[in-house]
Amino acid sequence: MDFLKGLNPRQREAVTYDGGPLLILAGAGSGKTRVITHRIAYLIDARGVPSFAIVAMTFTNKAAGEMRDRVAGLLAGRHPIAGLTVSTFHSYCVRLLRRDGDSLAGLRPGFTRDFTIYDEEDQLALVKAVYRQLGLTEKSFMQYRAALGRISHAKSHKRGPEEMSRDAKEPVISKLAVVYNEYENRLRQANALDFDDLLLEAVRLLQHDDRLRAAYNERIQHVLVDEYQDTNRSQYELMRLLSEKRRNVCVVGDEDQSIYSWRGADIRNILDFEQDFKDAVTIRLEQNYRSTKNILEAASALVAHNTERKGKWLWTEAGAGARITVYEAHDSENEALWIADTIDRLAHTSPGDRAAILYRTNFQSRQIEEALRRYGLRYKVVGGFSFYQRAEIKDMLAFLKAALAPGDDVSLLRIINTPARGIGKTTIEQIEQQARLKRVSVWAAIESLIAEGQLPPRADAALRGFMNMMAALRALAASKPIHELMRGIAESTGYLDMLKADDSPDSESRIENVHELIHAAAEAAERGETAADFLDHAALISDADSVDEKAEVSLLTVHNAKGLEFPIVFIAGLEDGLFPHIRSLDSPGMMEEERRLCYVAMTRAEKRLFMSWAHYRRRFGGGPSEPAIPSRFLREVPQSLIERAGAGPGEVDLDADRMLVRDTVRKNMFTGKTYNSLENIAEFFQSRGLKPPAGPGMAPAGAPAAMPPPRAAGSPGVRAPEVPGLGMPGAQGGRPQAMQQAVPPAKPRTAAPKPPKRLQPGRVGSTIEHARYGRGTVVRREGEGEDAKLTVSFPGYGLKKLIAKYAGIKTEE
DNA sequence: TGATTGTTTGCTCCA
DNA sequence: CAAACAATCA
Helix, strand or coil, X not given: CCCCCCCCHHHHHHHHCCCCXXXXXXXXXXXXXXXXXXXXXXXXXXXXXXXXXXXXXXXXXXXXXXXXXXXXXXXXXXXXXCCCEEEEHHHHHHHHHHHHCXXXXXXXXXXXXXXXXECHHHHHHHHHHHHHHHCCCCCCCCCHHHHHHHHHHXXXXXXXXXXXXXXXXXXXXXXXXXXXXXXXXXXXXXXXXXXXXXXXXXXXXXXXXXXXXXXXXXXXXXXXXXXXXXXXXXXXXXXXXXXXXXXXXXXXXXXXXXXXXXXCECCHHHHCHHHHCCCCEEEEECECCCCCHHHHHHXXXXXXXXXXXXXXXXXXXXXXXXXXXXXXXXXXXXXXXXXXXXXXXXXXXXXXXXXXXXXXXXXXXXXHHHHHHHCCCCCEECCCCCHHHCHHHHXXXXXXXHHHCCCCHHHHHHHCCCCCCCCCHHHHHHHHHHHHHHCCCHHHHHHHHXXXXXXXXXXXXXXXXXXXXXXXXXXXXXXXXXXXXXXXXXXXXXXXXHHHHCCCCCHHHHHHHHHHHHHHHHHHHHCCCCHHHXXXXXXXXXXXXXXXXXXXXXXXXXXXXXXXXXXXXXXXXCECEECCEHHHCCCHHHHHHHHHHHHHHXXXXXXXXXXXXXXXXXXXXXXXXXXXXXCHHHHCCCHHXXXXXXXXXXXXXXXXXXXXXXXXXXCCCCCCHHHHHHHHHHHHHHHCCCCCCCCCCCCCCCCCCCCCCHHHCCCCCCCCCCCHHHHCXXXXXXXXXXXXXXXXXXXXXXXXXXXXXXXXXXXXXXXXXXXXXXXXXXXXXXXXXXXXXXXXXXXXXXXXXXXXXHHCEEECC
């Protein structure tokens, strides 16, 4: 097969290059994914590289899945790709540690391969616990998040608590070092790794275990890294360690799209690649196949304001296309309505074109969602609050974690009194004190407290009950498949009953979520996954994985939009302080990153690009509107490419008829987020039948037939590192072909038009008559009775705010 | 002592 | 409009 057909000369060069380190500078829309997938296919087919000798790293599970599918498609009927590894850095490291991590115990006391993973929430809980222990408060010391951020930063720069303490110039930092130290101690004691550790410890393992590293290098012939501009130090090191022998690294990136410095991404990785690899060859892909000329020019002009670049100028053969629309809204609500209105209009003029609404921060989505719902538009929200971040899911998983690993203090404390079982603050304090005193886990502390018999009778009984319950769960965990275990947890702990007894509006969806989790567990069990595998997936799932590219309207942050493209793109909230974000205003480096972020946003658009800002923006629900000024980025776009929209502040010509609201969809019912994540989870588990290597004490789980013989590793007598398991994606290779096409149709759980309920006078959605403006539709109502403030949309006049009792309005049926 | 209700904050982007 | 905390009630 000719994998070079349809590629331009530069792309072809990138696909076929065979001389060691290769840096592909791939501008936005230049066919980057195409090049990587073709290169992998080419290596396998034309160069005879076995698929298990190729490792490709991506940023999200979704990108990995797509890449794998595309390679499979290219090689269909010619080569099996069962052994091919396409993975995110994080899941790669988890698998590495779970499979071959034993020797890490020498470096990290207490480490075993059945470690647990602490996500950000767990990390925060840990920091809080440390604060409590040290008698610190957020007010008196430092915000939890800030502390965690600094700790994480120090960690990823390989600076331990001792160094932090030694170099501390201020007392705050010395104290922080103490927190840091205790934080690390507790992680170790619980045999838990946080997200930083996953990468760091994998790197340490490879650095120190020469035999393991050699085995991996023996096997791996090519390492490819996507989104290289967003790799951090650990990821860079991992890449080097895995490619030490053959030095066949191929990295693909675009320094103009580096947007993760806050997560430790080091832009120098890409800027200095040619120095780090002296014999590296750089190939530039500068032809853009995505956007119109106007969009491309505008974006390029914007990013040209940056200094930290290698410099490239994208070009396209596409036509100029429409100009970029910039809309100046009176307030954020008006902005949202304008977006909804424009999308509604575009649905007629360019049917079938998907639209994306991009924003800098998640909180912006709320108002936009509301506007879309008023227009009865279907939409999907990506991220924000994913399934696995939901309290009920985290609770359920905490039960599971605590049952599997009694040393997991964070999980245990999370559910020790959920549902309420009479273990209150004082008791918990007593337990924590005991744990500190004896330097044992919370579980062990409870045991010893009970044994000592010092507890008040009520607490004693409650704790005994809790211990028995957990012991029963543990027995269940040992004997039952994961979904029965989850069901057992939901029922025997009283968790489900607690939800059922709750009459708050969203308890129903919580129950649904719990069932969904059990359902997901059942599917996992069918694939032969263990509870530990299940937890790994839950920890490593990402928001971007839930992007549904077929959705007509998508709402997502710019970060989540990386790598995606849409015919129509809106960028909302272009105000100084929001985008660029306020925290970047006094730092040139951070400002450049914000600019790159805006560049990423703009270059997502294929045909039409809309940018908007609002004079007033409300940050919290009922809070005050704060004044804003337009983003500097709007000024950095050549004005000749811009077309202004709207009659002026507050004067959107919103067609009242279309505003006839299909009903106020009950809040929380279809917040997008909920249904979004429900689909997400089922899809995720279905499409990613990842089956990591067996846990400790178990034989490697049945490997697919396609798996190459494991003899590549080690000499007889020594426990051979099971490299093949990493050179291959587990059961994914054996995934039935049918499943790849049969993506389950998304359930239309959208805000479907409901039969309008009777509209009451002045209610949102009703029509009123005003003496001066005529008929209009009530768009928003604040307050009650005759004091209520109504926001009304009058055709020809735009949005007006009226006080019910003064406006002299008549209500119509 | 623990559970419930009221009050006050609030600030990212993510694997 | 949340969550996180303080001040109540049982």
